[in-house]
Amino acid sequence: MILLESFLTDNLVQFWNFTGFANCEWPNLIMICVGLFFIYLAIKHDFEPMLLVPIGFGILIGNIPFQPGNEIGIYEEGSVLNILYQGVRQGWYPPLIFLGIGAMTDFSSLLANPKLMLVGAAAQFGIFGAYMIALWLGFMPDQAGAIAIIGGADGPTAIFLSGKLAPNLMGAIAVCAYSYMALVPVIQPPVMRLLTTEKERKIRMKPARKVSQNEKILFPIFGLILTCFFVPSGLPLLGMLFFGNLLRESGVTTRLAKTASNAMTDMVTIVLGMTVGASTQASEFLTKETIFIFFLGFCAFVIATCSGVLFVKLFNLILPKEQKLNPLIGNAGVSAVPMAARISNDQGLKADPGNYLLMHAMGPNVAGVIGSAVAAGVLLGFLG
Amino acid sequence: MNTKRILLSVALVALAVFTSVAQGRKDLRFNEVMTVNDSSYIDTNGHRAAWVEIFNRSYGTVGMEQMFIANKEVVKPESDPRKPKDYLNEYAVKHPDVLYEIPRGDRDTKVAPRTHIVFYADGNTAAGALHLSYALDPSHENTLYLYDVNGDLVDKVTIPANIPANQTWALKVDGKSELTDNQEDKTAWSMRDGTDKSAVTPGKFNTTDLNDNIEKFHKHDPSGIIITLCAVAIVFLALLLLFILFYIFGKLNTMGSNDKTEAEPALAKIADTPASSAGADDEVMAAICFALYQHLNAHDQESGVLTFRRDNNTAWSAKSSLMRALPERR
Numbered sequence: 195m196i197l198l199e200s201f202l203t204d205n206l207v208q209f210w211n212f213t214g215f216a217n218c219e220w221p222n223l224i225m226i227c228v229g230l231f232f233i234y235l236a237i238k239h240d241f242e243p244m245l246l247v248p249i250g251f252g253i254l255i256g257n258i259p260f261q262p263g264n265e266i267g268i269y270e271e272g273s274v275l276n277i278l279y280q281g282v283r284q285g286w287y288p289p290l291i292f293l294g295i296g297a298m299t300d301f302s303s304l305l306a307n308p309k310l311m312l313v314g315a316a317a318q319f320g321i322f323g324a325y326m327i328a329l330w331l332g333f334m335p336d337q338a339g340a341i342a343i344i345g346g347a348d349g350p351t352a353i354f355l356s357g358k359l360a361p362n363l364m365g366a367i368a369v370c371a372y373s374y375m376a377l378v379p380v381i382q383p384p385v386m387r388l389l390t391t392e393k394e395r396k397i398r399m400k401p402a403r404k405v406s407q408n409e410k411i412l413f414p415i416f417g418l419i420l421t422c423f424f425v426p427s428g429l430p431l432l433g434m435l436f437f438g439n440l441l442r443e444s445g446v447t448t449r450l451a452k453t454a455s456n457a458m459t460d461m462v463t464i465v466l467g468m469t470v471g472a473s474t475q476a477s478e479f480l481t482k483e484t485i486f487i488f489f490l491g492f493c494a495f496v497i498a499t500c501s502g503v504l505f506v507k508l509f510n511l512i513l514p515k516e517q518k519l520n521p522l523i524g525n526a527g528v529s530a531v532p533m534a535a536r537i538s539n540d541q542g543l544k545a546d547p548g549n550y551l552l553m554h555a556m557g558p559n560v561a562g563v564i565g566s567a568v569a570a571g572v573l574l575g576f577l578g
Numbered sequence: 579m580n581t582k583r584i585l586l587s588v589a590l591v592a593l594a595v596f597t598s599v600a601q602g603r604k605d606l607r608f609n610e611v612m613t614v615n616d617s618s619y620i621d622t623n624g625h626r627a628a629w630v631e632i633f634n635r636s637y638g639t640v641g642m643e644q645m646f647i648a649n650k651e652v653v654k655p656e657s658d659p660r661k662p663k664d665y666l667n668e669y670a671v672k673h674p675d676v677l678y679e680i681p682r683g684d685r686d687t688k689v690a691p692r693t694h695i696v697f698y699a700d701g702n703t704a705a706g707a708l709h710l711s712y713a714l715d716p717s718h719e720n721t722l723y724l725y726d727v728n729g730d731l732v733d734k735v736t737i738p739a740n741i742p743a744n745q746t747w748a749l750k751v752d753g754k755s756e757l758t759d760n761q762e763d764k765t766a767w768s769m770r771d772g773t774d775k776s777a778v779t780p781g782k783f784n785t786t787d788l789n790d791n792i793e794k795f796h797k798h799d800p801s802g803i804i805i806t807l808c809a810v811a812i813v814f815l816a817l818l819l820l821f822i823l824f825y826i827f828g829k830l831n832t833m834g835s836n837d838k839t840e841a842e843p844a845l846a847k848i849a850d851t852p853a854s855s856a857g858a859d860d861e862v863m864a865a866i867c868f869a870l871y872q873h874l875n876a877h878d879q880e881s882g883v884l885t886f887r888r889d890n891n892t893a894w895s896a897k898s899s900l901m902r903a904l905p906e907r908r
Contacts, residue, residue: 211683261683265727269639269691271604272728308824315810315817322806329802335795338802362691406831409824416823424816477639478691552868561817568816572809577791 217259221476229253229471235376242376242533245349245467249372252471268472279469282364285357287466288350289434294459295350295563296414296438297451299531303556305409306402309509310523310554314561316505317527318569320345320498324490325573331486336360339573341487344371345494346566347378347528353470354431355570358578365473366484370491372470375530381492382525382537385499390521394507395545397520399554407445414440421568427578428571435567495528502527502558519554526555529562604732605636606645606724607755609694610748610770610784611737613716618744618772619696619780621709627700628714630722631780634689635753642687645732646670646725647697648677649712654729662729674703674711681707694752694781716741734762746770746778751785 210216232250236243255275256268268275281287304310324345328338340360343352344367352371356364374381387395414436422429441451502524510518522541526534538555610631612618620626630647634640646652646666654665670679680687684707689695698705699714714720717739724733734757737747748770749755755766770776770784799805867884870876877884 267639267641269636270641271636271726305824305828308821308828311817311821312814315814318813319810322802322809326802326806329800334792335799335802335805336792403828403832405828409827409831412827413824417820420819420823421816424812475639564820565813565817568813569809572812576805576809577795 212261214259217261219259219476221480222257222259225253225257225474225476225479228474229257232373232471242372244463245372246376248464248467249369249471252468253369253474254471255468256472256475267475268469269475275469275472278465279473281462281465282353282368282469282473283357283361285354285430287462288354289430290462291350291459291466292431292567293434293438293454294462295531296435296440296454297442298455298459299439299442299560299563300556301413301439301560302405302410303402303553304558304560305405305413307554307557310519310557311561311564312509313502313506313519313524313558314527314529314563314565317498317502317524317558317562318346318565319501320347320494320496320528321566321569321573323497323501324494327493328486328490331490333486336577337363339577340364340367341490342494343367343566343570343573344374344487344491345498345528346562346569347371347375347495347498347530347534348563348566349375350466351431351529351566351570353466355574358574362478363483363487365470365475365479366481366487367491368470369474369479370484370487372467373488374491374495375533378495378528378530378533379537381495382499382534383541385496386503386522386525386537386541389500389503389507392545394521395542396549397518398546398549399518399520399523399551400516402553407443410443411440414443417564421564421571425568425571425575427574428567431567431570432564435563498528499525520549520551523551523555523558526557526559527562527565529559529566531559531563532556534562535559604726604730605634605753606640606642606689607633607635607733607749607753608722608724608735609633609752610746610779611714611720611722611735612744612746612778612780613699613714613720613737613741614743616743618778621698621700621705623705625698625700625705627698627702627709628716629780630697630699630710631694631748632689632697632724633694633749633753634691636691639691640689642680642689642695643682643684644727645680646677646723646729647680647710648723648725649714649720650676651721651723652677652725663727666725666729670711675701676712678703678711694783696780731757731760733757734760735767736762736764741769742771744772744778748779748784752783 229250229252232246232253235241236246236250260266265271265273266275267273268279270276321342322345323342325338325342328341329335333341336359340352340356340358340363343355346352349368349372353364353368356367360367417439418432418436421432425432438451438454441447441454503521504524505527506519506521506524510521513519520538520542522545523535523538526538528534535552535555539550539552542549542551608630611629613628615626615628618626619629621629632642652666652669654660654662658665666677667679670677687695687707695708697708697710699710699712701711701713702709703711714737719736719739721734721736723731726732733755735747741747746769747767749766750768751766755763757763770778772778795805863886867886871884
């Protein structure tokens, strides 16, 4: 009887030591609250639910306390989560997402008015402004480059670059990039209103011309050749982006384009979001660097918005009157597609209820995707 | 069509997962070994013993519980039906002088990312989980094997015989060695004699692996202005060339088109197309969906998705016009 009691007690104690309750520390609880907050923002306030739900739940998964050694944690070699996480670590998921983005993006608005490409380039100042601030805060150049790419407002690019330049900061950078992308409707409008006059916000832009099928087919081919000859290091992202777009525009690979833009993108988004969330284990996430990263990410978004809007205002000085651009489309130079373009449209409608800017803003918006991938390639070329 | 898409996607993911397994490398590496220690590293109990340093070259914490460190290759006989892990478990119990199984439940055996763990080869397991169950023989060549929890070989190192006291056999660059057909790369290792240029570094990096580019930028461009100007110029140049090219294409396209309506604003043309007609453009559908989403916040179950189905049926075929609608379960 005593033997049985002792046996039971020993096993219960051993079981207790395996439970999350016994292994729990307060940083785990903080991170679980962060995960719950992300899920709340996504479900209740509709903030980028496709991203914040997987990331939020991933944070819960990554911060359930456990005793290591049973191949269950994301950092334990051979565990299921670890195998899925290799897609982030080795940088497979971001190019696959870019394939989907290429397959679902219509570049017509950009091709109809190609000068909007320069607006997309101007918004990349956000990346390099944040780079300088990060250096000033004491980060090494490679870490500063990885953090600064948050200013491109492009999650896959941020994951790709941070995986190469500063893998130890990747979790914080990815969560920061996606969080701020969700908060674009909160961050950008005040900056846009501050930098524009009422009169500028009411500028009506000329309707876009019709873009021929030939132009749409040539764009991904020449886009790849031109950009990647400059920055071969951006090839994984730019190559897949333009390849996806060719699948879409060629007209003969509709089935592949649909798969790339729907089923495949959805699947990769699920595993990418979940594993990025799970990689934010409290011990590696709750650090002073993370606070700096969130601060720098905010600076990067504000600088990118300012530079986009101010560049359009500057550009207007040399454009003929009938070709003037509405500065409200400048914010869309960050590549948060299509959220940033929607914000341009909303702000335009607030100033003038008949002024629909959406299609005009999509030009710099998709140019921003190319611009941020090129910027990532440049940083990788310099610092990799 | 859906089945084909799903099969294609599953095939892609399976390919990615299999590739990961094929490319998978265990991230722990033997990093530095001292066989005779009489005035060097002291363990937590105040004793000096031979030691074996292992480096976690990954960016995640690795738990070493239930892994094995052996001083002789332990191969499961083919006739033994057990899993390699079970065989090694039993072997470690029967032959502690050969194989040491790292016990569970000791936090010291967790190795933080890019850090080192030091085991003492003193045969005194009672002193803690970091003490191997055997000692090294400095007068002979010693070969150490690291097995993972499944019994798979992770790393191997052969330490030469008669290494002088307080000197080590160490990797030239931390964690930089690979097994090829279970054979170690001996060129990755060298002797460290304890001098300033070749210091003995238990628990620390053997060498600081510097990235020349980063050091160069850190030294010559501390504020980041040079890299910023260069990078912005490159981004602008790339997109400027694209702009020029497609500006020319656009002009050629407009000039070459015989159909004048082609050059007219696309939106005006689209606006003339009745949205309800069977041939209406997708753009019109998208615009209607967007307007509904913006003003009525109408969407499907998922926010941001609004399905717009074309109804090409006539009154003869349209299900909505049929007399007998299917009953709806509520």
